[in-house]
Amino acid sequence: MGNKVKSMVLVGLGMVAGVAVSLQYPAIAQKASGSPLPLEELRQLSDVFGLIKSDYVEPVDDKKLLTEAISGMVASLDPHSVYLDKKAFAEMRETVEGKFVGIGIEVGMEDGYLKVVSPIEDSPAFKAGIKAGDVITRIDNTPIKGLSLDESVKKMRGEPRTRVAVTISRKDEDKPLVLTIMREEIRVQSVKAKIIEPGYAWLRISQFQEPTVEDMARKLSALYAQDPHLKGLVLDLRNDPGGVVPGAIGVSAAFLPKDAVVVSTNGQLADSKQTFYARPEYYIVRGKNDPLAKLPAALKDVPMVVLVNVGSASASEIVAGALQDYKRAIIMGSQTFGKGSVQTLRQLTADTAVKLTTARYYTPLNRSIQARGIVPDLLVDESAEGDAMKGLHVREADLAKHLNNEADSAAAQQQGPQRDELEEDLRAAALAKKSRPVEFGSKDDFQLQQALRHFKGLPVQLSKADGAAVAATAASAASASAAAPASAAAKAASAASAKSAPAPRP
Numbered sequence: 001m002g003n004k005v006k007s008m009v010l011v012g013l014g015m016v017a018g019v020a021v022s023l024q025y026p027a028i029a030q031k032a033s034g035s036p037l038p039l040e041e042l043r044q045l046s047d048v049f050g051l052i053k054s055d056y057v058e059p060v061d062d063k064k065l066l067t068e069a070i071s072g073m074v075a076s077l078d079p080h081s082v083y084l085d086k087k088a089f090a091e092m093r094e095t096v097e098g099k100f101v102g103i104g105i106e107v108g109m110e111d112g113y114l115k116v117v118s119p120i121e122d123s124p125a126f127k128a129g130i131k132a133g134d135v136i137t138r139i140d141n142t143p144i145k146g147l148s149l150d151e152s153v154k155k156m157r158g159e160p161r162t163r164v165a166v167t168i169s170r171k172d173e174d175k176p177l178v179l180t181i182m183r184e185e186i187r188v189q190s191v192k193a194k195i196i197e198p199g200y201a202w203l204r205i206s207q208f209q210e211p212t213v214e215d216m217a218r219k220l221s222a223l224y225a226q227d228p229h230l231k232g233l234v235l236d237l238r239n240d241p242g243g244v245v246p247g248a249i250g251v252s253a254a255f256l257p258k259d260a261v262v263v264s265t266n267g268q269l270a271d272s273k274q275t276f277y278a279r280p281e282y283y284i285v286r287g288k289n290d291p292l293a294k295l296p297a298a299l300k301d302v303p304m305v306v307l308v309n310v311g312s313a314s315a316s317e318i319v320a321g322a323l324q325d326y327k328r329a330i331i332m333g334s335q336t337f338g339k340g341s342v343q344t345l346r347q348l349t350a351d352t353a354v355k356l357t358t359a360r361y362y363t364p365l366n367r368s369i370q371a372r373g374i375v376p377d378l379l380v381d382e383s384a385e386g387d388a389m390k391g392l393h394v395r396e397a398d399l400a401k402h403l404n405n406e407a408d409s410a411a412a413q414q415q416g417p418q419r420d421e422l423e424e425d426l427r428a429a430a431l432a433k434k435s436r437p438v439e440f441g442s443k444d445d446f447q448l449q450q451a452l453r454h455f456k457g458l459p460v461q462l463s464k465a466d467g468a469a470v471a472a473t474a475a476s477a478a479s480a481s482a483a484a485p486a487s488a489a490a491k492a493a494s495a496a497s498a499k500s501a502p503a504p505r506p
Contacts, residue, residue: 045069049065049066049069052065053065067083067085070083070354071083071085074354074356076401077356077357077401078341078357078401078402078403079396079399079400079401079402080339080341080343080355080357081343081354081355081356081357082354082355083352083353083354083355084352084353084354084355085352086351086352089351089352089353090351091157092345092353092355097209097210099185099186099187099188100157100185100186100188101157101158101159101160101183101184101185101186102153102156102157102158102183102184102186103123103124103125103128103130103156103164103166103181103183103184103186104119104120104123104124104125104126104184104186105117105118105119105120105123105125105130105156106118106119106120107136107149107152107153108149109149109152110135112144112145112146113135113136113137113144113145113169114135114136114144114149114152115133115134115135115136116130116131116132116133116134116135116136117132118132118439119131119132120186120188121189123184123186124181124182124183124184125181128179128181129179130166130168130179131170132439133170133171134168134169134170135168135169135170136152136166136167136168136169137167137168137169137176138165138166138167139152139155139156139164139165139166139167140155140164140165141165141167142155156183157183158183159183160183160184160185161182161183161184162182162183163180163181163182163183164180164181164183165178165179165180165181166178166179166181188206188207188209189215190205190206190207190208190209190211190212190215190243191203191204191205191206191212191215191216191219192204192206192219192441193219193220193222193223194223194441195223195226195227196234196441196448196452197452198227199227199229199230199231199232200230200231200232200233200234200452200455201223201227201230201232201233201234202233202234202236202441202448203216203219203220203223203233203234203235203236204236204440204441205235205236205237205240205251205316206239206240207240207241207242207243208240208242208243208244208247208248208251208315208316209243209244209247210244210246210247210285211285212243212244212247212250212251213246213247213250213251213254213283213285213291213292214285214288214291216250216251216254216291217254217291217292217294217295220254220295220296220299221294221295221296224296224298224299228296228298230298230302231302231303231455232302232303232304232305232451232452232455233299233302233303233304233305234304234305234306234307234448234451234452235251235304235305235306235307235319235323235329236306236307236440236441236448237306237307237308237312237316237319237320238307238308238309238311238312238333238440238447239309239311239312239440240311240312240313240315240316241311241313241314241316241337242313242314242315242316242317242339243314243315244315245263245276245315245318245342246282246283246284246285247283247315248262248263248315248316248318248319249262249263249276249277249278249282249283249318250282250283250284250291250292251319252278252318252319252322252323253278253279253282253283253292254292254295254299255299255300255304255323255328255329256278256300256322256323256326256328257278257300258278258279259277259278259279260277260278260322260326260364261275261276261277261278261322261364262276262277262278262282262318262322262364263275263276263318263321263322263361263362263363263364264276264361264362264364264366265342265359265360265361265362266359266360266362267342267358267359267360268358269358272342272344272358272359273359280292280293303455304323304328304329304330305329305330305331305332305451305454305455306319306320306323306324306329306330306331306332307332307333307447307448307451308320308331308332308333308334308336308374308376309333309334309336309382310334310335310336310337310394310395311337312333312336312337312373312374313336313337313338313339313396314337314339314340316336317336317337317338317339317340317361317369317373317374318361318363318369320336320374321363321364321367321369321374322363322364324363324374324377325363325364325365325367326364330377330378330454331374331375331376331377331378332376332377332378332380332447332450332451332454332460333376333379333380333447334376334379334380334381334382334387334463335373335374335375335376335379335395336369336373336374337373337395337396338369338370338371338372338373338395338396338397339369339370339373339396340360340361340362340368340369340370340371340372340373340396340405341357341359341360341361341370341403342357342358342359342360342361343355343356343357343358344356344358344359357403360403360406368405368406368407370396370403370404370405370406371395371396371397371402371403371404371405372397372405373395373396378450378454378460378462379462379463380446380447380450380460380461380462380463381446381447381461381463382438382446382447383438383446384446384461386463386464387463
């Protein structure tokens with residue numbers, strides 16, 4: 001039963017972490033493998049293809065067979081490598097550009113149904129009255145139970161100006177609500193910001209997209225126009241699944257010294273061995289002007305807390321790791337997801353591609369993020385009572401076929417997660433509690449309130465659960481980093497730190 005529960009949760013997180021990944025777009029070229037083709041195995045593949053064509057109970061389309069063969073081959077590598085057909089490739093591009101066609105809600109899976117995390121402001125769903133906490137049980141009269149999160153989301157997406165009917169169960173309503181909603185193109189604003197009290201600001205990045213750095217620069221300028229004497233800035237990266245690499249570099253560059261190393265990568269190919277710096281050429285999109293050029297100079301020194309959780313992955317871990325290595329910010333919350341691998345988009349045809357894992361990420365001090373994540377400086381639960389869903393959290397290290405961390409011992413890699421036995425009890429306790437989803441940035445946001453207490457020098461309520469396990473992970477990572485030879489990136493990080501020391505929608 002425990003494994004069943006884990007796979008249910010994994011569907012939700014896997015979709016976010018697998019779709020909203022850190023992407024690079026190199027020139028597409030056919031690269032020689034350097035080794036001869038395995039002719040015997042290819043002959044077997046051809047024989048199986050022929051058997052299916054001649055002997056299967058009913059005719060099978062050639063294209064379908066070959067497409068599924070490609071898809072299976074790529075998917076066998078790791079959780080984030082995938083073949084993108086025409087529809088999936090189009091959705092990927094929409095995600096990177098920050099737009100898609102749908103009704104405009106953020107959802108997760110709970111007990112086999114879709115639970116609304118939040119409607120996107122001014123979206124068709126928002127205007128139709130869908131609320132956070134609503135449970136979607138049917139889409140166009142098709143029951144959700146038994147469908148994956150990905151399948152459910154696809155049913156709500158479609159062509160612009162077409163209608164979809166959603167059946168909703170709401171806590172304070174006696175009968176299900178059936179809402180017919182017109183699909184529209186949704187443009188996602190990945191950056192939110194506000195003054196939460198005099199002298200303190202909150203900046204939230206929900207996903208790293210192409211417009212993120214420009215949007216962040218506008219929001220930060222507006223914050224300083226409203227309060228020129230900020231005493232503390234909270235960068236909220238909770239539940240940020242990642243996104244494009246330039247977005248992470250630009251966000252980091254806003255707060256780090258010029259020319260500081262932000263992240264490095266290492267893989268088999270020469271172009272996967274790279275170091276990325278806090279310079280405009282690494283984050284400017286399509287030849288535009290530097291969006292960070294006119295930001296207030298005070299941003300480089302304002303005290304910062306970065307909020308993270310298990311939903312913080314990939315590009316958000318790059319940002320958190322860089323700010324932590326330079327001691328530029330206090331990282332607060334729970335251990336992050338641990339997706340420290342680079343996915344490169346290799347286009348096959350005009351409308352198909354392969355998203356392939358090509359490298360690992362390393363923080364400026366040469367720490368690998370993969371299957372470990374970022375351990376916060378201050379471990380703080382999501383509420384004063386603790387994290388009710390702790391037993392259901394899934395990280396990169398829990399995923400089947402995940403890429404291992406090079407520094408982990410073979411024994412640790414083989415051992416794998418040890419939480420299954422307790423999972424069912426934790427799940428029952430969490431669901432019994434039925435706590436409302438946290439509204440990030442609100443007065444009821446416990447972790448945000450702890451960040452404010454930290455700025456003011458007041459005691460912070462730290463997490464007591466899992467402290468020993470996380471401490472062991474942190475110690476292991478620190479030991480591996482110390483044992484590794486200092487790379488050029490690590491040396492650059494140390495030098496800059498010495499100079500400057502003082503975070504799926506249908």
